[in-house]
Structures are given as C-alpha cells and as structure tokens.
Amino acid sequence: MLEESLIEYGYRRVVITITAILCALLEIVDSTIVNVALNDMKGNLSATLSEVGWVVTAYAIGNVIIVPMTSWLSQQFGRRNYFAASIIMFTVCSFLCGNSTNIWELVFFRLLQGMGGGALLVTSQTIITESYPVEKRGMAQAIYGLGVIVGPALGPPLGGYIVDNFSWAYIFYINIPIGILATIFTLKFVRSPKYSEKRQAKDVDWIGIILLAIFVGSLQFVLERGQEDDWFDSQTIIIFSAMAFLGFILFIWRELTFRYPIVELRVLRNGNLRIGTIMSFILGFGLYSSAFVIPLYTQNILGWSALQAGILMIPPAAATACMMPIIARLLSSGIKPQFLVALGFLLFFVYSFWGYKILTPDTAKDDFFWMLIVRGIGLSMLFIPITTLALSTLKGQEIGQGASFTGMMRQLGGSFGIAATTTFMARQNTEHQFFLVSHLDMNSLNVQQRIIGMKAAFMAKGMPANIATESSYKAIEYSVIKQAAVLSYMDVFLFLGIMFLICIPFILFIKERKGKKSVDISITH
Incomplete structure (x- = not known):
C-alpha cells in the first residue's frame, strides 16, 4: 500500500x-x-x-x-x-x-x-x-x-x-x-x-494547462491590481475579468470531459x-x-x-x-x-x-x-x-x-x-473624510482657537505670520486625513x-x- x-x-x-x-x-x-x-x-x-x-x-x-x-x-x-x-x-x-x-x-x-x-x-x-x-x-x-x-x-x-x-x-x-x-x-x-x-x-492536457493559466493568471491580476486601477472603471480590469470568467468556465468543462485532466x-x-x-x-x-x-x-x-x-x-x-x-x-x-x-x-x-x-x-x-x-x-x-x-x-x-x-x-x-x-x-x-470635513466648521470657536494656538507655536519657531497661518490650516487638514x-x-x-x-x-x-x-x-x- x-x-x-x-x-x-x-x-x-x-x-x-x-x-x-x-x-x-x-x-x-x-x-x-x-x-x-x-x-x-x-x-x-x-x-x-x-x-x-x-x-x-x-x-x-x-x-x-x-x-x-x-x-x-x-x-x-x-x-x-x-x-x-x-x-x-x-x-x-x-x-x-x-x-x-x-x-x-x-x-x-x-x-x-x-x-x-x-x-x-x-x-x-x-x-x-x-x-x-x-x-x-x-x-x-x-x-x-x-x-x-x-x-x-x-x-x-x-x-x-x-x-x-x-x-x-x-x-x-x-x-x-x-x-x-x-x-x-x-x-x-x-x-x-x-x-x-x-x-x-x-x-x-495542454489545453487544460493553457486554460488554467488564463483563468488563475487573469484572476490574480484583477485581485492584485483592481484597487489601484479603480476596478471596473478600468478597461484593462474589465478585459482580464472577462478572461478569468471564460477561462474558468472552459477549464471546468475541459477537466470534466478530457480523459487525462x-x-x-x-x-x-x-x-x-x-x-x-x-x-x-x-x-x-x-x-x-x-x-x-x-x-x-x-x-x-x-x-x-x-x-x-x-x-x-x-x-x-x-x-x-x-x-x-x-x-x-x-x-x-x-x-x-x-x-x-x-x-x-x-x-x-x-x-x-x-x-x-x-x-x-x-x-x-x-x-x-x-x-x-x-x-x-x-x-x-x-x-x-x-x-x-x-x-x-x-x-x-x-x-x-x-x-x-x-x-x-x-x-x-x-x-x-x-x-x-x-x-x-x-x-x-x-466616506470618513467627507463626513469629517462636512462637520468641520472653520468658523467654530474651538476650531479657531486651535488654529490660533498652532499659529503661535509655528511663529515661535521663527515662521512668518502668513506661512504660520497656512501651516496651521494644513495641520488641520492632515489631522482630518489621519483620523479618517x-x-x-x-x-x-x-x-x-x-x-x-x-x-x-x-x-x-x-x-x-x-x-x-x-x-x-x-x-x-
């Protein structure tokens, strides 16, 4: 045995x-x-x-x-x-x-x-x-x-x-x-x-080998690159998705019907x-x-x-x-x-x-x-x-x-x-960025006090007033992005x-x- x-x-x-x-x-x-x-x-x-x-x-x-x-x-x-x-x-x-x-x-x-x-x-x-x-x-x-x-x-x-x-x-x-x-x-x-x-x-089963390579290769490509290429808004992702689907169907058919799969x-x-x-x-x-x-x-x-x-x-x-x-x-x-x-x-x-x-x-x-x-x-x-x-x-x-x-x-x-x-x-x-920004009122007293505090801190390090103000707003923006x-x-x-x-x-x-x-x-x- x-x-x-x-x-x-x-x-x-x-x-x-x-x-x-x-x-x-x-x-x-x-x-x-x-x-x-x-x-x-x-x-x-x-x-x-x-x-x-x-x-x-x-x-x-x-x-x-x-x-x-x-x-x-x-x-x-x-x-x-x-x-x-x-x-x-x-x-x-x-x-x-x-x-x-x-x-x-x-x-x-x-x-x-x-x-x-x-x-x-x-x-x-x-x-x-x-x-x-x-x-x-x-x-x-x-x-x-x-x-x-x-x-x-x-x-x-x-x-x-x-x-x-x-x-x-x-x-x-x-x-x-x-x-x-x-x-x-x-x-x-x-x-x-x-x-x-x-x-x-x-x-x-040479055809099975080719269909398998098309199926799993295309599927892996879609999974690896989909998010970066914005999924189905990308023509490349659509093409590879279609290849993966067709490759899968034909591969299953081939393996179930061929004598030596x-x-x-x-x-x-x-x-x-x-x-x-x-x-x-x-x-x-x-x-x-x-x-x-x-x-x-x-x-x-x-x-x-x-x-x-x-x-x-x-x-x-x-x-x-x-x-x-x-x-x-x-x-x-x-x-x-x-x-x-x-x-x-x-x-x-x-x-x-x-x-x-x-x-x-x-x-x-x-x-x-x-x-x-x-x-x-x-x-x-x-x-x-x-x-x-x-x-x-x-x-x-x-x-x-x-x-x-x-x-x-x-x-x-x-x-x-x-x-x-x-x-x-x-x-x-x-979605979180949109939500946080929509609820961030730049005229709010708390927000203004925070900007004034950051501006004072930047100016204490030698920054001019206009650059310190700009840096304060950028810091607020970075904080929102990080929290989201x-x-x-x-x-x-x-x-x-x-x-x-x-x-x-x-x-x-x-x-x-x-x-x-x-x-x-x-x-x-």
Whole structure:
C-alpha cells in the first residue's frame, strides 16, 4: 500500500521533515520579505510605484498557476525529481532576481521564481503527510504548519534588517545556501511513489494547462491590481475579468470531459476535502488580510519603520508555534476538528473586535501585544484542524491532489482578502473624510482657537505670520486625513470580526464523512 510503504522512521523522517519545512519557509518568507524592500528597488532600478508593484504581483501569479498542476507534475516526473527541480528553479531564479539590472528583468524572474515556489508548499505538505502514520498526522501537520504560519511573520523583520544593513538584492541571495542544502537532502532522502501510469505527450492536457493559466493568471491580476486601477472603471480590469470568467468556465468543462485532466476535479467528490477547501479559503482570507492590515497601520499611521512593524508580528507567531503541538494532541485524542475550527474563528473575532476598540492615531506598542497573542492562538486552532479534516480520508495520489486544492484555495483566499480589504479601506476612507470635513466648521470657536494656538507655536519657531497661518490650516487638514484613515482601519477590523463570527454556526453543523479504501501503489527509490 502507498500509505504504509512511504511511512518513514528514525533519522530519515527527521531529515525529510526538516527539508520539507525549509522549503515551505523558503516559499512563504519570500512572498512577504520583498514588501519592505519595494521602495529601495524602486529607487535602485529607476521604476515607478506601479511598476515595482509587479514584483509582488508576478510572484503571486506564477505561484497560483502552478499549484493546481503540482499533483499531476509529480506523477509525470516523479515527486522527488519534480520537488528537487522546483527547489533548483526557485534557487536559480533567486540569484537572477538579485542580479536584475532593470525592473522588468526582476518581474520576469519573480514570475519564474513563483512557479518554482508554488510546488514547494504543496509538495512539502504531501511529503510530510505520507511520511507519518495516520495516528501521527495531526502532529505532522503541526510541524508543517509552523512553517506556513510563522513564515509570514518572519518575512518583514528579516527583510527590514537586510535592507537596512545590506541591499535589497540580499533578500534573494539568502535563499541560495538553503536551496542548495534542501536540494541535496531531497535527492538523497525523499522517495517517489510510482503510480500506475504516465501520460504520453499526446495525452497531456495542454489545453487544460493553457486554460488554467488564463483563468488563475487573469484572476490574480484583477485581485492584485483592481484597487489601484479603480476596478471596473478600468478597461484593462474589465478585459482580464472577462478572461478569468471564460477561462474558468472552459477549464471546468475541459477537466470534466478530457480523459487525462491536468487537475483531477473528481477528487472533490470527497466530502471532507470539499469542506477543507472552503475552510482553507476562509483561513487564507483572514490570515493574509489581518497580516496585511497591522503592518500597514503601524507604518502609515504610527510612523514605525518596516523592521519595527515586522518585529511586532513575532510574539503571535511564537504563540502559534507553542500551540501547534497542543492542538495536534487534542486532535489525536479524538477532539472533533470542527470544534477547534469554531473556537479558532471565535478567537479571531475576539482579536478583530479588540483591534477595533484599541486603534487610535497614537496607539501604544504595548496595546497590541495580547491582541496579537489571541490571533496567534486562533491561527493554531485553524490550520491543523482544517488540513487534517481536508486530507483525513484521502489515499495515495489523492493526498497530493487534495493538498493542491487546499493550497490553491488558501492562496486565493489571501488574494481575495487583501483585495477586499484594500477596496473596503479606500471607500471607507473617502466616506470618513467627507463626513469629517462636512462637520468641520472653520468658523467654530474651538476650531479657531486651535488654529490660533498652532499659529503661535509655528511663529515661535521663527515662521512668518502668513506661512504660520497656512501651516496651521494644513495641520488641520492632515489631522482630518489621519483620523479618517484610522476610522477605515477600525472598520476593517470590525468587518473581519463579523465575518468570522458568522462562519461559526455553519462550521459546527459540519459532519465528517467516512473515508474510502486506500489505493495500491508501489514505490520506486
């Protein structure tokens, strides 16, 4: 049986686990580490803000395109070979990214790096799952989850330190030694399942590959660029939205009718996997949008550096790491995953509502600590139970297919979450500014007294009277803009909290379905 013959013991399992976690960390850290270096890239490569944004977008597009094809590619070329090739591709492209001489070179190599990185996350999860016996898979997912959950928190502080002390190129160069080590371990220790058949060139679903690339590539483009291009007021966004819709319809039709589909949609007949993919989308939505808002708020409103904002996210990551083994043991003892997921969403609601209550134009650093600890504990109650539930009744190559679906949905959930958050914030910010300005009476005695006080303070610093008056009015305007921004951040926290709260009753009514019999598949070394 595949399940039994792939199970590892002793030092081999330790080495394989470390290799898989290293690869998962490589992929996730690299997706967040560049955010703090964009400003330096912009200046060094003489790029505009819109152009440098493609450094993030290109990686996400490459990542999402390759994830659904990972199971099929592993079957075609052997999991070990495909995994090693992905690590090599990711490592080589990291070197090329660091050596880019213009912005579009960097964007192209980031696209390729994202295609290499997409395989790392999903295949790592499959390798770890199959290396442990069924009764220990909760612990296996806890170990893997450390990389997935801690990775986004490590990216910003690590990137901030590198940019402050070296140059932006080194955020890519640090991948090289880790990639070389991971490649050696993969080739030496990871084994490949030998499936019953491989496809000939004429049987490859080339049309499915093209339709998948059109669908997810266009969708990712719309989600990444929609807010900046004013959504459907932009002809480009309309075109890519139409391409995403048509690509999706044609892709579903192709995969359900072609004899050898590139993505096996039929695996979604498994009820637990269907539940897991939906939950993974919600998890991605909450994980990425909440991780996006806090650093943005601390830097834009409180004036923190990128390194300070990144360090703030380390304590909740540590809380998640500490809770992972505990959650795994609870699952092993028979606690239903649904109950843990519901409790995780409840803690996310507490975290979000807490954030809604404490945000001000000058919130103190200490005010964030326990709020973020609650977030970290909540995440630990979401990731492992969701993954365990999704993959619990899958066997053989279905595990890889299921991991691909959950990984893609988590990534898409994050993209939807960030897109929804930025759009919601922009619209709420405009509404709050309009409301505050409409209620700001410049003839009010309180307003006039404040302007007189600020004018006196500016003149005391040597400003002429006319410039001091102008500066006072600008200060009032800046205060309104800042307060409107704070109110929009508060709205985001409240919106996320309500969304998580609404999900709880639906999760509690979920019933687990019993699994199917396993599939006989032999092993090749």
